Amino acid sequence: MTISVTGLSATRSGRTILHSTNMEITPGERVGLVGASGSGKSTLGHALVDTLRAQGQSVAHVPQSPDEALDPMRSMAFHWREAEGALDLPADNSRQQGLFSALQIEGGDLRKRPWGWSRGMQQRFVIAMALIGTPDLLVMDEPTSALDPVVAAGTMDLLDAYLPSRKTALLLITHDLGLAALRVKRLMVMEAGRIVEDAPTAQVLSAPRTQAAKALCAHRNWLELPC
Amino acid sequence: MIRLIATLFLRAAVVLAGAALATFALLWHAPGDPALAIALARYDAVVPSEVVDLVRTNAGLDAGFWKAFQAWIGPLLVGDFGKSAVTGRDVWPELLSAMSYTVPLALAGLLIGVSLSVPLALLATRHPGGWLDRCAVGVATIGAAIPAYWLGLLLILLFAVHLGWLPAMGARTPAHIILPALTLGLGVAASLTRILRSGILEARGQPFLPAFRRRGVAGRYIERDHVAPHAAIPVVTVFGLELALLLEGAVMVEVIFARPGLGSFLVNAIEARDFPKVQAVVILAALLFVSVNLLIDLIYRTLDPRIGEHDA
Amino acid sequence: MLSVDRVSVRRGANMVLEDVSLSLAPSRTLAVVGESGAGKSTVINAVLGLVPCASGQITWNNAPVGLSRPALVMQEPRGAFNPRMSLRLSVMEPVTARGRAIDQSRLDRLCNGLEIAPDVLDRRPTEVSIGQAQRAGILRALIAAPPLVLFDEPLSALDAVTQKHTARLIAQMQLEEGFAALIVTHDLGYAAAFADDIAVLRAGRIEEVTASKAFVEAPQSNYGQILRDAAFALGALERVA
Numbered sequence: 001m002t003i004s005v006t007g008l009s010a011t012r013s014g015r016t017i018l019h020s021t022n023m024e025i026t027p028g029e030r031v032g033l034v035g036a037s038g039s040g041k042s043t044l045g046h047a048l049v050d051t052l053r054a055q056g057q058s059v060a061h062v063p064q065s066p067d068e069a070l071d072p073m074r075s076m077a078f079h080w081r082e083a084e085g086a087l088d089l090p091a092d093n094s095r096q097q098g099l100f101s102a103l104q105i106e107g108g109d110l111r112k113r114p115w116g117w118s119r120g121m122q123q124r125f126v127i128a129m130a131l132i133g134t135p136d137l138l139v140m141d142e143p144t145s146a147l148d149p150v151v152a153a154g155t156m157d158l159l160d161a162y163l164p165s166r167k168t169a170l171l172l173i174t175h176d177l178g179l180a181a182l183r184v185k186r187l188m189v190m191e192a193g194r195i196v197e198d199a200p201t202a203q204v205l206s207a208p209r210t211q212a213a214k215a216l217c218a219h220r221n222w223l224e225l226p227c
Numbered sequence: 228m229i230r231l232i233a234t235l236f237l238r239a240a241v242v243l244a245g246a247a248l249a250t251f252a253l254l255w256h257a258p259g260d261p262a263l264a265i266a267l268a269r270y271d272a273v274v275p276s277e278v279v280d281l282v283r284t285n286a287g288l289d290a291g292f293w294k295a296f297q298a299w300i301g302p303l304l305v306g307d308f309g310k311s312a313v314t315g316r317d318v319w320p321e322l323l324s325a326m327s328y329t330v331p332l333a334l335a336g337l338l339i340g341v342s343l344s345v346p347l348a349l350l351a352t353r354h355p356g357g358w359l360d361r362c363a364v365g366v367a368t369i370g371a372a373i374p375a376y377w378l379g380l381l382l383i384l385l386f387a388v389h390l391g392w393l394p395a396m397g398a399r400t401p402a403h404i405i406l407p408a409l410t411l412g413l414g415v416a417a418s419l420t421r422i423l424r425s426g427i428l429e430a431r432g433q434p435f436l437p438a439f440r441r442r443g444v445a446g447r448y449i450e451r452d453h454v455a456p457h458a459a460i461p462v463v464t465v466f467g468l469e470l471a472l473l474l475e476g477a478v479m480v481e482v483i484f485a486r487p488g489l490g491s492f493l494v495n496a497i498e499a500r501d502f503p504k505v506q507a508v509v510i511l512a513a514l515l516f517v518s519v520n521l522l523i524d525l526i527y528r529t530l531d532p533r534i535g536e537h538d539a
Numbered sequence: 540m541l542s543v544d545r546v547s548v549r550r551g552a553n554m555v556l557e558d559v560s561l562s563l564a565p566s567r568t569l570a571v572v573g574e575s576g577a578g579k580s581t582v583i584n585a586v587l588g589l590v591p592c593a594s595g596q597i598t599w600n601n602a603p604v605g606l607s608r609p610a611l612v613m614q615e616p617r618g619a620f621n622p623r624m625s626l627r628l629s630v631m632e633p634v635t636a637r638g639r640a641i642d643q644s645r646l647d648r649l650c651n652g653l654e655i656a657p658d659v660l661d662r663r664p665t666e667v668s669i670g671q672a673q674r675a676g677i678l679r680a681l682i683a684a685p686p687l688v689l690f691d692e693p694l695s696a697l698d699a700v701t702q703k704h705t706a707r708l709i710a711q712m713q714l715e716e717g718f719a720a721l722i723v724t725h726d727l728g729y730a731a732a733f734a735d736d737i738a739v740l741r742a743g744r745i746e747e748v749t750a751s752k753a754f755v756e757a758p759q760s761n762y763g764q765i766l767r768d769a770a771f772a773l774g775a776l777e778r779v780a
Contacts, residue, residue: 050441060441061441
């Protein structure tokens, strides 16, 4: 189902941090939301998820760090059951096995609490939980920054393989155009609480129109920085 | 785990031994002649010095500090509190009868404290910063600042003197417990309300809760499964301390309301330098503190297994 | 010249560093890369003398490193400053704490080089952007003209554009000042672009030390290859066509 929202906005202590924003994402589409820190990317991600949820759309959100997604006093099994219950789904062992093998979650004892797992596995567990209900849209906020590169790269590859088969769209929020360029087909560039550019990835990379997009493109590659 | 429990018990034993030695030393070195004080209490009259010397010998006071300490601690280790230096009767039955007044008072105070503070804290945290919250915080702060002897006198003035609804002094009828228990309970309620409130608010501010909401977990389940356990940790700490301080509060309230119990037992024993009786109360109090602390430590570890992860 | 010679560091029964040897000449940059838990921070702590070496030794020009008064740039820009003090007071501490006077022309030159506006130093750490705070952290490290500067994940709190900008400022300051830079980072892109050599650390052992250009083309060790391929997969490095 195509995701469509209009008029997303947010204020914090009287200041507008997200100006009225519309967004449309087609089934299975892979979109990147890029911008400098403080440009309002995460705020937009939260507003999008909360609004879609309120509209009854099937959408899931994965925060930057597993610390923001898991209760340190509850077991992994508790989290999983709770997430199934929240979607009114009966416990289903094969669904869990399927997601665990798709994301290569292995060796973790579900009776343990999050801190008994490695951070990489915690993050994959959180992603697997987000996929329980086969959502139409998965929003990931800086999925790689809390993880070691090897684990992060592996996680992104597994998602790339899994999401298309379920027609789940991906909104990848990141400050790193290098990452987004490899992983998404369309880029939305944010600056000061607005989406200032929205175009296919190749087009943004080859011909950025706005100042924000130009800065991101110029600083995309470590080995080819402008003089 | 077994090593851990053994360590905890060992720690408790050290504390108890320290408390026993320290009070004995304090009492021993207090100014004035203990034998004279005991003799005065025993005969309730001025006594000749031969009698004082006699008392000194048969109370074991001439044997020196360590001998006297050994003579007292030895039987205690097998559960014998010894005999009163003044009356010569066993301390244990008298202590038991004093406690039969004090324990119900403490429990009643606790009951009042808990049944007032829990609903108050839940109401207050429904809208943090709202008028109800500010009232609750205000009342709790004032309540914690009012000393028990002043609150006790106010309650006596209102309910016993002006209204004449309740008895104030002594412990003749069950109704006599109401005012002392209320005095004790209001103080407990004040401090418990504050700690419950801040515990709940802090638990609600945890960084992972928004993710649970976005996952679709209903608010009441978030409160029950993710807020309450975290809020319980500081509450358990203070509750444990409160339980121990309750004894101290009860002793003071008993004196205000002229109730029999550990309060008068202790005051009389100190005046008469009745070593075995004073020591018995001190050991009892130390035992209570230590076992409550031990219990809290163990509850912590079940509530939040991260605590003490690196201990054993 | 910094010399880390067959150093091992023990924590309890575990070896956190095992037989680590590194060397670093003035004006040169060495990047130590690896995953969390590999012992990257322990390398820095050992060089600073904050953890004792179980064996081996670390020297600067054949003398204890401490004598050369090395400087450290930390990961968390704002957290590295006293929140009650203006940045100016914090930044000058390495000099004033030794009872010396601040060389105003040097301060001005460093501020200029690090693009720190004069009024930024009069604010507190919470009143400036993270990027500004980190540049002030670099200023504090450089103010007393240390021959050796240690960088512990200096860019990981910054966004991609600020990272690259800050990295370039560090490199320019190094050209002017000539200090030796030991950079601990998980970001191979940064290491490849700005370090002369890359040392790969895994579970407390050095897997390889390779010139950074050669590393991007062909890491010597299997693990180096895994790290480089992950950097490719995350867009931190681009494959040479």
